[in-house]
Amino acid sequence: MCGIVGYIGMQAASDILLAGLQKLEYRGYDSAGIATVSGDRVRCVRAKGKLENLRQKLHGQDDPATIGIGHTRWATHGKPEERNAHPHLDRDAHVAVVQNGIVENYRELREELTAKGYEFLSDTDTETIPHLISDCLKSLKLESLQDKHAEHNEPSLFFAAVRQAVSRLEGAFAIAAICADFPNEMIVVRQQAPLVIGFGQGELFCASDTPAIVPHTRAVLNLENGEIGRLTPLGVEIYTFSGHRLAKMPRLLDWNPVAVEKHGFRHFMLKEIHEQPGVIRDCLAAYFDSHWTPETRVSPVTLGLEDALLEGVESVQVLACGTSWHASLVGKYLLEQLAELPTQVQYASEFRYSPAPMRSNTLTIGVTQSGETADTLAALDMERERRAEATVADRARLLGITNRPESSLGQLVPNIIDTHAGIEIGVAATKTFVAQVMAFYALAIDLGVRRGKLDVDRAMALIDGLRQVPNAIETILSSQEDRIEELAHDFSETSDFIFLGRGINFPIALEGALKLKEISYIHAEGYPAGEMKHGPIALLDARVPVVAIAMPGSVYDKVLSNAQEAKARDARLIGVVPDNDPNASELFDDVLAVPAIDEVLSPIVASIPLQLLSYYIAARRGLDVDQPRNLAKSVTVE
Ligand code: F6R
Numbered sequence: 001m002c003g004i005v006g007y008i009g010m011q012a013a014s015d016i017l018l019a020g021l022q023k024l025e026y027r028g029y030d031s032a033g034i035a036t037v038s039g040d041r042v043r044c045v046r047a048k049g050k051l052e053n054l055r056q057k058l059h060g061q062d063d064p065a066t067i068g069i070g071h072t073r074w075a076t077h078g079k080p081e082e083r084n085a086h087p088h089l090d091r092d093a094h095v096a097v098v099q100n101g102i103v104e105n106y107r108e109l110r111e112e113l114t115a116k117g118y119e120f121l122s123d124t125d126t127e128t129i130p131h132l133i134s135d136c137l138k139s140l141k142l143e144s145l146q147d148k149h150a151e152h153n154e155p156s157l158f159f160a161a162v163r164q165a166v167s168r169l170e171g172a173f174a175i176a177a178i179c180a181d182f183p184n185e186m187i188v189v190r191q192q193a194p195l196v197i198g199f200g201q202g203e204l205f206c207a208s209d210t211p212a213i214v215p216h217t218r219a220v221l222n223l224e225n226g227e228i229g230r231l232t233p234l235g236v237e238i239y240t241f242s243g244h245r246l247a248k249m250p251r252l253l254d255w256n257p258v259a260v261e262k263h264g265f266r267h268f269m270l271k272e273i274h275e276q277p278g279v280i281r282d283c284l285a286a287y288f289d290s291h292w293t294p295e296t297r298v299s300p301v302t303l304g305l306e307d308a309l310l311e312g313v314e315s316v317q318v319l320a321c322g323t324s325w326h327a328s329l330v331g332k333y334l335l336e337q338l339a340e341l342p343t344q345v346q347y348a349s350e351f352r353y354s355p356a357p358m359r360s361n362t363l364t365i366g367v368t369q370s371g372e373t374a375d376t377l378a379a380l381d382m383e384r385e386r387r388a389e390a391t392v393a394d395r396a397r398l399l400g401i402t403n404r405p406e407s408s409l410g411q412l413v414p415n416i417i418d419t420h421a422g423i424e425i426g427v428a429a430t431k432t433f434v435a436q437v438m439a440f441y442a443l444a445i446d447l448g449v450r451r452g453k454l455d456v457d458r459a460m461a462l463i464d465g466l467r468q469v470p471n472a473i474e475t476i477l478s479s480q481e482d483r484i485e486e487l488a489h490d491f492s493e494t495s496d497f498i499f500l501g502r503g504i505n506f507p508i509a510l511e512g513a514l515k516l517k518e519i520s521y522i523h524a525e526g527y528p529a530g531e532m533k534h535g536p537i538a539l540l541d542a543r544v545p546v547v548a549i550a551m552p553g554s555v556y557d558k559v560l561s562n563a564q565e566a567k568a569r570d571a572r573l574i575g576v577v578p579d580n581d582p583n584a585s586e587l588f589d590d591v592l593a594v595p596a597i598d599e600v601l602s603p604i605v606a607s608i609p610l611q612l613l614s615y616y617i618a619a620r621r622g623l624d625v626d627q628p629r630n631l632a633k634s635v636t637v638e
Contacts, residue, residue, distance in 0.1 A: 009203025013068035020212035028074025031085035035096035036065030078123030090134035101173030269426030301446035331440030371407025488616035512610035553599025
């Protein structure tokens with residue numbers, strides 16, 4: 001949430017900052033701003049709303065500055081107004097700061113600083129930081145004047161001031177700060193919010209996420225919690241909050257900046273929906289050994305996890321939020337049905353404050369595509385701390401499933417399953433969701449075989465079935481997309497939707513409803529189909545379409561009966577059904593046909609028409625599909 005960028009080098013900073021913010025706009029788009037230093041002054045320009053507004057404001061203004069910071073905001077403290085936009089300045093407009101995160105003790109700091117005469121112009125927590133830095137700087141300058149021989153073991157007074165100020169802050173934050181009195185340095189700080197430094201030729205970058213940096217360089221260094229970086233024309237110095245210098249080396253990123261372009265699709269979301277066959281193929285190649293025989297290894301799964309992580313596991317708990325929580329519910333089904341492992345799936349935000357009692361031999365899995373979701377990280381961290389006194393085996397039983405192994409999650413847990421989906425820009429998760437589900441297939445098959453609960457023939461049949469999924473998605477895209485686009489016209493004025501599913505497809509009903517809500521702003525609910533009659537059926541009439549996921553298998557007939565009940569209440573009935581079902585068109589008003597597939601493998605296939613339906617309804621309503629209101633791609637605040 002919120003994106004920050006910084007540049008120091010020889011080129012015009014403002015162009016680079018704007019280009020960087022464009023790549024980070026998925027993190028928030030309530031307002032944007034940049035601050036640069038040239039001569040002995042800070043120039044700060046901010047605008048409410050999308051980055052385009054800032055771009056227009058800056059148009060035609062020549063700014064020669066070669067150092068600057070920028071911000072794109074997702075509002076937490078204070079409305080999305082220009083006065084609350086970052087960067088924030090100190091009283092003398094000499095210090096400029098951008099922040100991603102929350103300063104939890106900002107009220108006390110604000111009172112203290114107000115009493116000292118600092119005037120606050122915004123409602124934000126961030127504005128305390130430039131005032132605090134300025135205050136520390138003043139005291140440090142005074143000390144130096146009073147005692148000309150005073151030895152400061154600090155690289156610069158500005159660095160010392162930021163370090164002192166940061167030691168007063170509580171919360172989770174990433175900060176970049178510049179100062180007109182120190183025009184050749186930028187200080188960056190990380191405490192539980194991501195910050196990466198990029199190393200160019202005679203220039204340095206910093207950003208909340210790598211897409212802002214890769215157009216310039218692939219040599220990057222992730223700051224870790226409790227670290228401060230000093231960026232100058234001579235290079236980067238990294239220190240701990242207590243001032244110890246650290247020796248750290250950049251690493252090379254191996255991904256391609258072209259991946260963050262739309263390639264002719266109208267929206268990133270549509271492009272990402274179309275990328276799903278490729279994503280699944282990549283997961284298949286990474287997770288399953290195509291030359292496996294029982295003689296070579298115990299299991300055909302190649303997740304690269306240590307044996308100690310999985311051996312002796314008797315139950316699983318999964319912590320996640322939003323779409324990742326839905327993928328985890330599919331995972332629960334798989335772990336319970338294929339590996340006979342009792343599995344609990346908890347909202348990370350709830351688990352933090354009411355954790356389930358700790359049990360030994362439990363594998364805890366954090367699922368987060370971004371690897372930066374504050375609630376998921378905090379819940380996992382809490383679990384890690386709870387286990388500090390547990391056996392060595394239990395302390396090790398922490399696993400992350402993420403699309404960003406280099407993220408904070410990667411630093412928090414010792415074991416990671418990479419979901420290989422490539423960067424996802426659309427705020428609504430699509431390809432990362434199906435990749436998470438793939439990771440759960442691999443884990444459940446692996447555990448099932450290792451525990452002797454899943455026989456090898458069934459495991460191989462499931463893997464063969466998964467190998468059909470990319471083709472099945474391609475069939476849906478080629479045969480259904482136009483139909484779904486047309487169907488979406490009928491719902492541009494609809495205000496409520498119900499999604500029904502059972503068993504392994506109940507989470508897909510939840511996910512279908514979430515996709516529709518977040519990008520089309522239509523109220524939608526997902527229910528286990530059998531629960532309808534216990535209350536929600538009262539909502540139904542001819543104005544409330546019902547989407548039922550009816551895939552052949554253990555609950556097929558049950559879902560059809562539940563759909564009949566909805567039809568009897570005049571609801572328009574849309575069925576996600578196999579393309580070989582001759583009776584579907586009798587029951588359903590509209591049929592979204594998908595290739596017939598084993599029930600246990602059906603969730604990914606069933607979710608594709610629902611993604612398309614949401615996409616085309618939102619696009620038809622003329623909404624900003626990739627950047628829906630009030631949302632941000634990575635939720636780095638509690
Ligand atoms: C929905 C969506 C969100 C995220 C949630 C968790 O389309 O994207 O619900 O799934 O914010 O995000 P991650 O997976 O990054 O932890």
